Amino acid sequence: MNTQNATAEETVDILVIGAGASGGAATAWLAEAGFNVKCLEQGYWQDPSKYASASKDYEFEMLTNWAPDPNKRQREEDYPVNDTDSPVTPVMFNGVGGSTILWTAHTPRFHPSDFRVKTLDGVADDWPLTYDELEEFYDLNDEVMGCSGINGDPANPPRSPRQMPPLPLGKDGRKLISGFEKLGWHWWPSDSYINSQRYGEGRDACNYCGHNHMGCYQRAKSSTDLTYWPRALRSGATIETGARVRRITVDENGRATGADYIDAKGNERHQSARAVIMAANGIGTPRLMLNSKSDAHPEGLANSSGLVGKNLMFHPFAMISGVFPEKMETWQGPLGNIGLSQEFYETDKSRGFVRGYTYQFQRSLGPAWIAKGGFRDPVPWGEGHHEELQKRLGSVMGMAVIGEDLPEEHNMVDLDPELTDSHGIPAPRLNYTLSKNSRDQLDHAIGNAKKVLEAAGASDIHVDPMMRQSGWHLMGTARMGDDPKKSVVDKWGQAHDVDNLFIVDGSVFVTGAAVNPTPTIQALALRTADYIVSNRQDLKG
Amino acid sequence: MSANTTNTNIDQNVLAALLDRLIPAIDDLPSAGQMGLAEEIIRLSGQQDRFSKIFTNAMGSFASINPNFITSDGTEQDAAIRAFESNSPELFDSILTISYIVYYKDERVHKRIGWSGNTPQPDGNEMEPWDESILENMRKREPFWRQV
Numbered sequence: 001m002n003t004q005n006a007t008a009e010e011t012v013d014i015l016v017i018g019a020g021a022s023g024g025a026a027t028a029w030l031a032e033a034g035f036n037v038k039c040l041e042q043g044y045w046q047d048p049s050k051y052a053s054a055s056k057d058y059e060f061e062m063l064t065n066w067a068p069d070p071n072k073r074q075r076e077e078d079y080p081v082n083d084t085d086s087p088v089t090p091v092m093f094n095g096v097g098g099s100t101i102l103w104t105a106h107t108p109r110f111h112p113s114d115f116r117v118k119t120l121d122g123v124a125d126d127w128p129l130t131y132d133e134l135e136e137f138y139d140l141n142d143e144v145m146g147c148s149g150i151n152g153d154p155a156n157p158p159r160s161p162r163q164m165p166p167l168p169l170g171k172d173g174r175k176l177i178s179g180f181e182k183l184g185w186h187w188w189p190s191d192s193y194i195n196s197q198r199y200g201e202g203r204d205a206c207n208y209c210g211h212n213h214m215g216c217y218q219r220a221k222s223s224t225d226l227t228y229w230p231r232a233l234r235s236g237a238t239i240e241t242g243a244r245v246r247r248i249t250v251d252e253n254g255r256a257t258g259a260d261y262i263d264a265k266g267n268e269r270h271q272s273a274r275a276v277i278m279a280a281n282g283i284g285t286p287r288l289m290l291n292s293k294s295d296a297h298p299e300g301l302a303n304s305s306g307l308v309g310k311n312l313m314f315h316p317f318a319m320i321s322g323v324f325p326e327k328m329e330t331w332q333g334p335l336g337n338i339g340l341s342q343e344f345y346e347t348d349k350s351r352g353f354v355r356g357y358t359y360q361f362q363r364s365l366g367p368a369w370i371a372k373g374g375f376r377d378p379v380p381w382g383e384g385h386h387e388e389l390q391k392r393l394g395s396v397m398g399m400a401v402i403g404e405d406l407p408e409e410h411n412m413v414d415l416d417p418e419l420t421d422s423h424g425i426p427a428p429r430l431n432y433t434l435s436k437n438s439r440d441q442l443d444h445a446i447g448n449a450k451k452v453l454e455a456a457g458a459s460d461i462h463v464d465p466m467m468r469q470s471g472w473h474l475m476g477t478a479r480m481g482d483d484p485k486k487s488v489v490d491k492w493g494q495a496h497d498v499d500n501l502f503i504v505d506g507s508v509f510v511t512g513a514a515v516n517p518t519p520t521i522q523a524l525a526l527r528t529a530d531y532i533v534s535n536r537q538d539l540k541g
Numbered sequence: 542m543s544a545n546t547t548n549t550n551i552d553q554n555v556l557a558a559l560l561d562r563l564i565p566a567i568d569d570l571p572s573a574g575q576m577g578l579a580e581e582i583i584r585l586s587g588q589q590d591r592f593s594k595i596f597t598n599a600m601g602s603f604a605s606i607n608p609n610f611i612t613s614d615g616t617e618q619d620a621a622i623r624a625f626e627s628n629s630p631e632l633f634d635s636i637l638t639i640s641y642i643v644y645y646k647d648e649r650v651h652k653r654i655g656w657s658g659n660t661p662q663p664d665g666n667e668m669e670p671w672d673e674s675i676l677e678n679m680r681k682r683e684p685f686w687r688q689v
Contacts, residue, residue: 053661057585059642064589074591113687120687130689150673154682168668169675181678188679189671196671207665217662332666346687367656368645372638381563381637382619390654 012038015273020098022504022525023279024224029529031235040243043077043095051215059368079421082429088314090471097225104336105193105221107519114513121354124406127510128491137523145222146199149191155342164196172328173338179456186343193222212334247292254296256501274539275500282474282506286413287428302495311407313512317470318442319375320449321398322458330364353440355404358514362398376462399449403441404514478507493528551600553579558611582643599632
């Protein structure tokens with residue numbers, strides 16, 4: 001594709017691709033340090049007052065125009081993902097704020113052991129950094145995003161105080177917790193980037209509408225359009241929305257020079273930059289790098305290792321739910337932000353697998369959601385429908401299992417030979433198989449979840465052994481490491497092959513731990529930005 | 542993203558008859574077809590291109606496989622529905638899903654099941670405040686995270 005018609009642009013210091021969790025954090029940090037930063041985002045700003053949660057057709061909207069799966073949402077700004085060869089479908093959002101628009105904002109941290117899996121358990125690889133090195137950036141991120149939670153969790157190291165007290169547990173949460181208490185198993189209130197009281201700029205406290213996974217009308221759930229982006233823009237950063245990047249461009253030496261993109265009006269353009277930061281998520285980033293082949297990078301940008309797109313990790317989810325005899329108004333309160341259990345988080349090889357898992361406690365929602373099944377099979381149609389609906393409404397609670405998925409090269413993102421987005425750019429294709437270790441984790445977790453639910457008084461226990469629509473956490477596809485032959489970026493997120501290319505999204509994860517990854521993604525993004533500020537002043541014009 | 546059209550390729554009478562079997566009468570409420578929900582289902586299904594195509598295909602397939610559905614008795618209708626559900630689960634799911642969505646947003650249904658019917662926002666819900674005392678047992682537990 002030629003770019004002869006491209007409009008000449010000012011050369012910026014840093015061009016950031018993607019305005020989500022990591023792109024927002026990196027942009028704000030760099031702009032506040034005086035860099036001239038521009039972001040290209042293929043989606044648009046969102047108006048919280050227009051989120052589906054205020055629509056009378058919100059149940060329909062959740063399945064269609066606000067579906068978390070881009071293949072179901074099919075907005076103009078989305079790109080298709082071929083998931084035919086994956087038992088897990090991708091979940092993401094394209095817009096300012098990225099997937100933080102539709103996330104549940106459940107925000108536990110990695111454990112120190114998660115950075116040392118090779119040393120401790122002889123599997124995968126150690127990270128080239130430690131929990132201690134990342135801790136200050138976790139803290140900084142908590143301050144900007146705003147964390148509700150409480151200190152004292154015996155499953156995690158001591159840490160700085162949260163900004164707000166935990167979200168209340170509710171009748172339903174207390175009921176589920178009673179099962180853990182009876183068994184003597186660990187549980188702790190969730191860390192959530194949801195305001196339990198007013199915090200941040202114009203952000204109110206949660207009003208417990210229960211639908212935080214469909215955009216927060218109240219602005220109580222933290223998303224980077226509400227947190228990092230206002231700071232970034234005040235510091236002089238710019239963002240261009242509706243801008244779909246076609247490729248990262250390079251010079252004859254293979255150094256990044258900017259990006260070719262299509263603007264919101266359909267014009268082919270080029271943005272030149274002294275450095276590029278990729279923040280397009282664990283699928284979008286490798287897709288773009290593989291679409292950026294050149295004479296200097298014939299296998300794709302910064303891909304001399306051959307690992308761009310490889311080692312895709314999800315967190316395979318199982319969901320175990322039960323029906324309680326009590327009516328507990330389970331639609332009140334954030335869907336998945338009650339508490340967690342890490343009783344089985346650390347490796348115990350007597351269990352027959354390495355690494356471990358987290359339970360994340362789940363509420364259930366209103367009658368249409370219940371009728372459709374929620375975490376279970378739909379309420380049967382015909383005879384008996386009304387009785388079953390009444391039995392489940394307000395009484396279903398679940399436990400999601402987040403297992404640690406170890407990296408395997410055959411699990412990958414590559415380019416589909418035929419499928420393209422609306423601009424003809426090759427779309428990503430997933431090839432993913434659940435490993436035996438991950439399956440064994442999930443099966444172990446299913447057995448123990450049944451014990452918890454029964455101890456808490458639930459019956460009619462239902463198991464989804466692996467949720468299909470569960471690809472929220474996209475990790476590992478441009479991993480970090482010290483060895484350029486075994487990794488794509490170094491410990492600072494700088495590409496081994498291209499000294500002015502950085503990656504700050506979940507692609508850089510070496511392993512995935514068994515927790516929601518966003519605080520770790522954002523902490524790493526801040527750390528990379530801090531490295532640039534401290535060591536790459538040469539990138540300033 | 543949004544088709545925003547009314548789908549005229551769907552036989553409303555077949556849909557109404559189907560609804561009557563999917564969600565039968567209860568208490569003082571007639572069955573879903575008799576409640577007149579077919580029209581709203583057709584309208585709502587047209588609000589997104591992707592879903593509209595799937596639903597239109599589903600209804601077209603169902604109607605073509607069962608040309609005498611409307612005049613069949615209940616037992617025969619149920620058998621036809623179960624056969625379709627078994628042979629075309631994804632298509633059937635689109636019909637069942639939107640049928641449930643429209644039924645459970647109807648004020649008459651809300652009144653019968655005691656559901657407020659409010660959209661999640663802007664009112665939200667009330668919850669009791671955080672109670673620290675529930676952590677009493679957990680706070681007694683020794684740290685067990687793995688030292689590195």
